[in-house]
Amino acid sequence: MAKLNDIINWCNSTLKSSEFKDYAPNGLQIEGAQEVTKILCAVTASQDAIDAAIAQNADLLLVHHGYFWKGEAYPITGMRGNRIRSLIKNDISLVGYHLPLDSHPTLGNNAAIAEILELENIEALDESERHPIGNIGYLKQAMTPEGFKKYLTERLGFDTIHLNADKNTIQKVGFCTGAAQDYITKAYEQGCDAFISGEVSERTFYEAKELNVHYYACGHHATERYGVQRLGKAISDQFNIEYSYFELNNPI
Structure with a gap:
């Protein structure tokens, strides 16, 4: 007690x-x-x-x-x-x-995603934030966009939605759980090959294509459980x- x-x-x-x-x-x-x-x-x-x-x-x-x-x-x-x-x-x-539980470096949702996906060399997606809400990580080995979609679906238990870009391989990945689809612009500014979040909007389709950043929606609930x-x-x-x-x- x-x-x-x-x-x-x-x-x-x-x-x-x-x-x-x-x-x-x-x-x-x-x-x-x-x-x-x-x-x-x-x-x-x-x-x-x-x-x-x-x-x-x-x-x-x-x-x-x-x-x-x-x-x-x-x-x-x-x-x-x-x-x-x-x-x-x-x-x-x-x-x-809410946000404190997204960003905590060991207990948080983003920390869990990084471990589940075995991402390495974790960095802040936005270095100006005192407690970064989003992060960047690196795959141990580069994957094809379709291979990465399959990997996400298997690891997170959610039928991942993939919005395609032109890049043939993915290694540098931005991620922020929940409804952070608009952070794709931050991922672009940091030179990410792909960005992961929970939800997707109509505008995200065009942003992924024009920014040349693969976008993966892995479920708001699924990324934050x-x-x-x-x-x-x-x-x-x-x-x-x-x-x-x-x-x-x-x-x-």
Whole structure:
């Protein structure tokens, strides 16, 4: 058992959450039980994830995509009202970390992608960022564009979408998980052969072609299911409490 505030303070310090300008609050979003014996991790605080937390008697739901995003309506009604009511009724805390969990050098989503793809010599995609959100890595051996698509599909478990460019081989790869398709321009500026993210937009088709950078969309959910698991394990190790991961395969 651990104190809720101790867990939040440790996470905030570890992830340096106060140093990020983000689109939603990082850390404790909804306060529940003050004593935590079990954590459930999920990518998004969906109703399915909340129901799983209730079924597993979790005291804390740890997510990458929480609530209270900039631009959202203020009233807590409808679908969001149902979710928040379920959490409060069952005394479950909601804790979310967005950009801090993307960029962390060991616990983050991008760090996990680099390890899964066995990329080497990791660099910042944008050196002006204090805590880089995107990165660059190098394949041990160059691959063909189609070979790299197959490699991504196998490693990340997602039917990768490939937007073609003219380059015949790929070795220098930019990557940023989630909805970072517009970072393809940063990859171009850094001389990358390819850029990986989660989602794709209509405009990305033309950008990949005209910038001559192969683009690979590997799934928003699929590229971001690693950070919460790593953070959940780290909390479990630090405080000697139980954690588990809830997977709801999202095809987007």
